[in-house]
Amino acid sequence: MSSAFDLGLGVLDHPLVDSEGRRCGKVDDLELEGVRDGNPRVAAILTGPSAWSGRGRIGRVLAAVVRGRLVRIPWSEVDGLDSAVHLRKTAKELGLGRGDDRAAKLVERIPGSSL
């Protein structure tokens, strides 16, 4: 162990940025493994509305109402950490940013949308 790292402050709720610099979600929850055998580590990042269910009462209610997706990103896909979590692949490859993709189809119908 080098120095202590606070997952709650340093990773949870931070933005996800894909390999092309696109913002594609938040670290809505974390999946840990090896907690029982005394060697805990982060297995995956959970993102998407369904992941809110692990975030207290408000999260549970909202997750039930929105009923969106849950995307699991194995920790091995993480390229680096600063104020954001940088991913090795593009949002598309990881199945992220679909809400923006859908909204883009709508916005693109308005003239001048590429300005």
Next chain:
Amino acid sequence: VKSVFSIALGILAAIGGFVDIGDIVFNVAAGATFGYQLLWAVVVGVGGIITYAEMCGRVAAVSGAAVFDAVRERLGFGVGLIALVAAELVNLLTIAAEIGGVAIVLQLLSGLPYRLLLVLAVLALALVLWLMPFQWIERVFGYCGLALLVFAVAAIKLHPDWGAVAHGFVPSTGSGNGWVYAYFVVGLVGAAMIPYEVYFYSSGAVEEQWTAKDLGVNRANVLVGYSLGGVLSFALMISAGALLLPQGIQAELLGTVALVAEAPLGQIGLILALVGALAAISGAAIDSSFSGAYSIAQFFGWEWGKYRHNSGAPRFTLAWMVMLVLGFLIVVTGVDPILVTELSVIFSVVALPLTYVPILLVANDRAYMGRYANGRFANLAGGFYLLVVFVIAVAAVPLLLLSNMGQG
């Protein structure tokens, strides 16, 4: 490397962009009711916005995180969501007030019916938001807002009792109705510290891709820009105090505000006042619409930013459109925009602690900020203003009721 010239241009825009309908309404009403006695409250408010905007700008430059990134990281999903909802509700009131204000000024300029002008105003604002690049928006409205400096000339021409003006910078309990006085203190501090300004400022810093190299620009922008913006507030209060108070005129309409410049300076004063108010309030309508979109996009991790074209940050684009439409729907009911303005300022005060606490925490986090974390002075000022914000947040709604919305 940015030239001194471009830094100066940025500061000029910040001065013109400081004043919005909340500042105009509260400063003129305070001047008309209490003369110069409340000038100190503007100083307190300006100090607060300088303190927190500097922190937000620094966090954005060093880490790339904007305000609602920090809010969610520090408050977590649940409490963060409460902060978001509170911020958006207040923001909506602000947008409604600004759209209403734009329509009133247009009405004073053109004489056309108010509701028609509301429609025209919201369409024009949407067009500007859709078409204009980020820097242009900031600059054009900021520069035209400088026409409000006509109130500084008006203040001098009205020959106020400068001794009394100087006295107004010393905090006092004031004479007259105590509840109304306290209500104006909260309103003036709240109007200066209105939260959409820091959301917009920090997001703008991320949009312009500031780095630690821009920290000097950040400091110059907030210190000089907001201080001189405060001078505009002083000018509004002083000229209202010199003209309206002796004649017992209550400043309930924006028309009264224009009168304050017209009386000493004639037609040209009137026109400059209206043009300045139009630019400042339109700019604020745009900033607050963007702020609402920035906040929700940052909270949920959507792509955001005006620097991407409209379809490059589509949910962000839809968000500001929805904000603008909802704000329009509030004022088109015919509710008095001045009433909405006062409510937006008072409720923004209630919501302030929810955004300032996480910012102070992040700005202190060395893991995040490294050697750019808050120094002793920033923490002293930050702590002081957190206290101020908590006190006025608790007092805001009771004072709204006890003072009968400042009517006494």
